[in-house]
């Protein structure tokens with residue numbers, strides 16, 4: 001008894017001292033730091049099991065319980081989820097300088113093998129600075145975008161002609177497929193001067209890379225399973241990297257050859273511009289690796305995002321005949337029925353603007369933006385967020401929050417909610433964030449919006465649309481296929497009938 005008592009006492013004394021030490025440790029010490037609230041996780045997987053098939057929806061439900069700054073553990077990765085405009089402003093504007101890194105994803109490491117472009121490079125790195133500056137100033141500026149108006153006219157004209165033929169035969173068209181091809185053709189012509197020629201297999205490669213980058217890779221959250229490649233992702237990454245490198249190399253070589261031989265025809269495309277940057281001062285000059293990375297990033301940044309936005313807009317318009325009618329009335333009043341829409345008409349189309357904002361609110365193509373990583377420990381709203389936390393901004397949740405979008409049900413497609421509202425689509429108010437905001441904001445927003453508005457206006461102006469097999473709009477399938485870009489899970493099929501006099 002006497003032998004046990006002193007050791008028991010010393011244990012109790014030890015526990016007491018530990019509590020006292022914790023109680024009086026200065027606030028800056030780690031043990032006193034308060035993480036944002038969040039659900040309790042399981043060993044090893046943390047909260048991964050809570051994400052389900054549509055993580056933007058699952059995270060929205062959780063944030064209703066735990067608040068707009070929520071802390072989770074995705075496997076071993078500390079993660080902060082942001083779900084309100086004021087919290088988004090803190091992350092994307094007030095503290096943008098520390099919230100603007102990107103996580104090192106295995107798909108990026110294995111497919112690109114370098115951080116020489118802008119999409120995944122650390123901010124402030126010389127490669128990120130020069131590729132972003134070059135893209136904004138030289139490639140995606142208003143004058144350069146305008147210089148490709150002829151390409152857009154030609155490609156949109158070809159799409160409308162094939163839909164007109166289908167309309168004459170009463171055929172069902174796959175709008176998702178057709179819009180996808182159109183955006184690909186327009187983008188490829190701008191970037192490297194030719195359409196999606198099958199021999200390059202570009203489409204397959206782009207889809208594989210996007211799928212791998214958006215894939216939920218368990219090994220990144222539970223690292224000890226990595227050597228087993230349980231999902232077969234690492235094998236696919238290796239295979240596509242080779243195909244991608246060959247393809248990008250071939251495109252660049254062809255441009256260099258044309259420049260040497262003086263055989264270049266037509267407008268300078270983006271690859272020509274990138275190659276000509278070699279004459280810039282050394283700080284701004286793009287090297288061969290920058291060009292390869294940037295070219296591929298522009299391809300993957302531009303295509304699925306714009307297609308998805310158009311697909312959701314057309315789906316919502318098909319479900320809302322009143323909104324479609326109002327858009328068609330606006331087009332008739334401003335353009336008439338005896339000619340096609342032109343780019344110069346777009347600024348006059350107020351209702352179109354509201355329709356595009358409404359789809360950007362309900363279906364932001366990248367509902368969780370692109371993940372960021374916190375560069376140093378930070379305190380916000382009294383919470384401590386540790387360095388290297390993954391940061392997810394749930395743009396989808398903000399778009400559906402009924403306290404931000406009052407009066408009319410936030411889940412309903414009602415473009416009229418933007419009448420008398422000057423909410424900015426480029427994120428300035430932090431309530432509509434389809435392009436993100438801040439240092440990492442999308443550099444292609446203006447081009448993306450132009451393509452989306454142009455194509456939606458042509459489809460609504462040129463045709464009336466019905467669902468196949470006499471299905472009613474309320475029966476339309478609106479399920480989502482979650483990914484970096486979240487498209488409709490099933491293609492949008494519809495029957496057109498031509499309505500113009502030209």
Ligand code: HEM
Pocket residue numbers: 118119120132297298299301302303305306309365366369370371434435436437439440441442443444445447448449452
């Ligand atoms: C309408 C279509 C588009 C949408 C909805 C969209 C959306 C986005 C979003 C949400 C981000 C991440 C922003 C953040 O992290 O805060 C982003 C970044 C990016 N986008 Fe877009 N985008 C579109 C069109 C384009 C186009 C046309 C291009 C290029 C031609 C492009 C190239 C990029 C690139 C390179 C980045 C990475 C920027 C960086 O990390 O610094 N996007 N985009």
